[in-house]
Amino acid sequence: MSYETIVVEQRGAVTLVTLNRPQALNALNSQVLADLIHAFAAYDADPDQRCLVLTGSEKAFAAGADIKEMEAQGFAEMYGSNFFAGWEKVTATRKPWIAAVAGFALGGGCEVAMMADFIIAADTAKFGQPEIKLGVAPGMGGSQRLTRAIGKAKAMEMCLTGRMMGAEEAERAGLVARIVPAADLVAEALKTAEQIAGMAPLAAIANKEMVNAAFETGLAQGILFERRLFHGLFGTEDQKEGMNAFVGKRQAEWKGK
Numbered sequence: 001m002s003y004e005t006i007v008v009e010q011r012g013a014v015t016l017v018t019l020n021r022p023q024a025l026n027a028l029n030s031q032v033l034a035d036l037i038h039a040f041a042a043y044d045a046d047p048d049q050r051c052l053v054l055t056g057s058e059k060a061f062a063a064g065a066d067i068k069e070m071e072a073q074g075f076a077e078m079y080g081s082n083f084f085a086g087w088e089k090v091t092a093t094r095k096p097w098i099a100a101v102a103g104f105a106l107g108g109g110c111e112v113a114m115m116a117d118f119i120i121a122a123d124t125a126k127f128g129q130p131e132i133k134l135g136v137a138p139g140m141g142g143s144q145r146l147t148r149a150i151g152k153a154k155a156m157e158m159c160l161t162g163r164m165m166g167a168e169e170a171e172r173a174g175l176v177a178r179i180v181p182a183a184d185l186v187a188e189a190l191k192t193a194e195q196i197a198g199m200a201p202l203a204a205i206a207n208k209e210m211v212n213a214a215f216e217t218g219l220a221q222g223i224l225f226e227r228r229l230f231h232g233l234f235g236t237e238d239q240k241e242g243m244n245a246f247v248g249k250r251q252a253e254w255k256g257k
């Protein structure tokens with residue numbers, strides 16, 4: 001399947017999605033959203049694909065939502081069309097995915113990176129929520145996800161000043177999992193994705209759901225959710241296989257059931 005604004009490749013069990021609007025620094029217009037919704041749904045539905053990497057270019061992961069598309073819109077159009085609500089279809093992806101970020105990840109670009117299960121950053125990565133400089137504010141979850149990721153002080157400073165945060169500060173603050181040299185970014189992200197793709201598929205989904213529950217619920221509720229999912233995994237053949245392989249000192253063979 002070919003797309004207008006993204007390139008999708010399958011590398012074994014890993015799907016690599018590359019944003020491809022270089023003339024606009026990968027600004028996220030409606031076509032990008034439509035393409036991503038389709039590609040992520042196809043990934044989620046394909047039992048042979050076990051992890052996905054979303055990346056951009058060396059200069060920009062994505063420089064934000066498309067300002068030229070939004071400029072002339074009024075409240076009635078934005079509210080009436082529930083503008084940006086389509087991103088919930090991307091965050092509904094059940095299987096794991098990683099954002100591999102080099103260069104600018106600004107506004108919606110930073111917000112899409114934060115929708116990923118985790119971010120691997122190139123040493124050139126720059127994160128920011130500069131919407132205030134356009135007279136607006138984040139609209140794709142940035143005020144919520146950034147604050148949960150790095151805490152109120154830094155998130156508030158970034159949203160109120162629009163300043164960018166470099167890769168090292170982002171790692172210190174807990175926004176990114178790991179920094180790698182820019183030249184190695186995609187290779188490193190694919191290597192990590194392959195590692196995840198080698199795990200039991202249902203356990204991967206369960207681990208993702210549990211960690212996300214920590215973001216979305218209180219501690220007692222989150223722990224109960226974790227416990228129930230943990231119990232549930234004992235109904236899968238892969239739990240028997242994984243534990244039996246460990247005891248038998250052999251490599252597990254996953255069935256995804």
Ligand code: CAA
Pocket residue numbers: 023024025027028063064065066067068104106107108109111130131134137138139140142
């Ligand atoms: N939307 C539309 N077009 C954009 C864009 C965006 N967010 N960001 C960059 N572009 C376009 C530029 O207009 C320019 O196009 P032309 O050649 O046709 O003029 C092209 O990409 C290259 O950009 P620059 O010439 O500006 O490149 P630069 O290297 O000088 O600067 C930059 C890079 C600092 C990232 C600068 O492009 C910039 O500040 N971009 C806007 C960043 C921003 O404000 N993002 C937030 C958008 S609002 C949002 O995302 C709302 C939300 O919550 C989802």
